[in-house]
Amino acid sequence: MYIPVAQAEGGASITVQGQAYGATLKLNDADIATGAASVVSTDSTRYVPLTVAGAGSLYLTGIAIDYAADSPAVASHIVTVGPNEQYQSIQAALDANDSSETNRLVLKIAPGDYREKVTVTKPGVTFANADVTAKRAVTIRASYYSSNTFDAAGNFVPQDAFDLGTNKCATVTIGAGATGFAAYGITFQNDYNVVDHTAEGQQTPAVALNTQADKVYLKNSRIIGRQDTLYVQGAGNRVYVDGGYIEGTVDFVFGDANAYFTGTELHMAAFPGKNNGYFTAANTKKSGVGLVIDRCRLTVSDAYGDNAKLSLGRPWQTFAKYSQVRTADGSSYVTDVNLNAKNDTYADISSAVTYLDSTISSKVIKDRWNVWTGKDKSGKSVDVTFHPDVRFAEYASHDESGALLNPADYSKIVLGKMEALDAAQVQAKRAELLADMGFGTEAGQWAAPDGAWPFAFDQKYSTGTDTTASQPGTDSQAGTVSRHRPKAKQIANTGSSVAAIAVVVLLLVAAGVVLVVVRHKRQ
Incomplete structure (x- = not known):
């Protein structure tokens, strides 16, 4: 070509x-x-x-x-959302206004609960809490899920109108065309398993936020769910999580995008009947860097006892070769596992997660990670992970007191590696990872936050003019805000x-x- x-x-x-x-x-x-x-x-x-x-x-x-x-110079136009604002729903505001990466649409959202399932399909969209302190929450919430129910042929069988499958159940979906999406001080929540369906045995995938686009920026936002809370999707896509809070129990940060988390709290919440949990479940492609968790805090609910089995993560889809038998009721079990050969269906998957200079709860298991398992005919767990392709690493981790963890105290780490780095080595590793992920100031890269994002929304509205006086559905030029021009290399x-x-x-x-x-x- x-x-x-x-x-x-x-x-x-x-x-x-x-x-x-x-x-x-x-x-x-x-x-x-x-x-x-x-x-x-x-x-x-x-x-x-x-x-x-x-x-x-x-x-x-x-x-x-x-x-x-x-x-070009970047501009923004602002519309307001809330019970007494231009638009009463977030989706209505999105549907009525155009946007692009050079003429961004900013939704200034009044604090409160927005019970709606939202899909963003246009580039250059910003969700901003109208309370710039974010002390009053803007919460977008819905209750959709995936039952993971299949028929004998392996086809997904929805159990009701809310059972949409993992790829479609998110409260908010940032579609593949929504390049450059940003959120400031927003809470994304899936109520399934959090507010409703909270009984023992009811936990199931229920995504709060699904990002399928490149250049997604989340600033001081909260993402709440239980299983599969944050789905960062799309090989080569870049997601930057700056501060904020993410809550879940099983695989609650997962996907194949290059996602960088800094200054974020990842909290392992409790769920009735659960004594295990996984912070991450990456299915990174071999060309990707995966999930990088830098200077973050991993915390655990007090409801977990000392015998809880909580791990840094497990490798989704980095599978060894195995056979599977599906029964008449749609359930399946694993047979004939060959751990020395890669599953052809997932040949390009090489799960990658890196923890850097982060505070890790002492309740995380000494083995640090888990393999991915299936069930055999008797119901026993069977390792189906192709170990050579897993890329798990932990650098310069420390405990709640700030003391560095000594790799010598963790001699039986499963799948990953742990290394103690000094300050200079941590900085070098950080620069290496960011460059490999496509963050930086070189040509073709997405600039890391330095106060001059090409699409940054001024939280103080000091340079912005609201389009509040315009009629819903109009694009008032009077409300257009001139922004800075990106650096030449961006x-x-x-x-x-x-x-x-x-x-x-x-x-x-x-x-x-x-x-x-x-x-x-x-x-």
């Missing part, structure tokens, strides 16, 4: 979105990963070759070309990729390249 680029100052970045299964991607003869931006020279108008080599298949969803010279997503995508798709068809869509159910 050949991707056309125009002559322009400052260069450009090319991002290939999708997933390669076994195939190798090269741009200008250099290996690249899907979802990661690659910088190219634009000294002249030319075609940049994209090569797909090796045995396997390619699932291509798009190609973006971002020119440094195109980075390349924003623009519409400049449309022609390239069209050309590449035509060439794909002409070349007879088969695009194989592989979908996996989370069971």
Whole structure:
């Protein structure tokens, strides 16, 4: 394939979105990963070759070309949401207003409960608590779930109108097209298992927030659930969780995106009948960095006793080769496990979680991590994890008193590694991880927070003018706020990729390249 680029100052970045299964991607003869931006020279108008080599298949969803010279000034327009505001519901405000990454839509939301299931599909949207101190909560809540019920053929069988499956049950979904979403001082809550269905044996996946977009920023927000609370989805997507609080019991931070958490409290909540829990469940692709939990606090409910089995996480979908038998009632059990071979269905999965300079509750097990297990015919747990592909690490962890944990005291760590680093080594590791995740100030990267986000919303509204006087559904120019221009090396997503995508798709068809869509159910 050949991707056309125009002559322009400052260069450009090319991002290939999708997933390669076994195939190798090269741009200008250099290996690249899907979802990661690659910088190219634009000294002249030319075609940049994209090569797909090796045995396997390619699932291509798009190609973006971002020119440094195109980075425009960012503007915001504000609308208000609340019982006595322009819009009474969050979804109504989203549906009635356009937005983009260069003309952001800011929803200034009055404190209170918003009982609605919300989906964001447009880029450049900000949810902001109208109480800039966030002492009064803005809580978006609903009660949808996944029963994980299947028929004999393996098809999902909803039990009622609220049983939507893990991919669709979230209270708030940030769709794949909602690039650059931000939230300030917002609470995302799934009431299932938190407010209702709280009896022993009722715990099941019930997502509070599902992010499927790139460049998602969550500032001082709260995400509340029990199982599968925060789903960071999409290989190559970047999520930045800055402060705030996340609560759950089982796999409550999970997914395959590159998600960076800093200054965040991750709290293991109690649930009737449960004596075990997992903070994370990553299914990172081999090209991804995964979940990075930096300078955070892992806390545990006092309801857990000293014999609780609470772990830093377990590897979702990094499976060894095994067979599965499904019975007439839709249940299944594992047979013929081969721990020395990788499951072909999940060949590109390599679960990755890194804890850096974080405070870890003393109630976390000495083994630190768990393997992923299935049940055999007798109901006994069976390890189905392909251990060589798991990437779990713990660097410079400390206990509640601030004392560094000594790796020598943890001789039987399952799957992961623990290392004691000094301050300089911690800083170097942090810089390495952020660069690998695509955060930074280099061309093609997403700038880490330094007070100058290209889409940052001024919490004090000091430079903003509300569009309160405008009629609902209008885009009042009087309420437009000029924002700063991004740094020259920060390349924003623009519409400049449309022609390239069209050309590449035509060439794909002409070349007879088969695009194989592989979908996996989370069971």
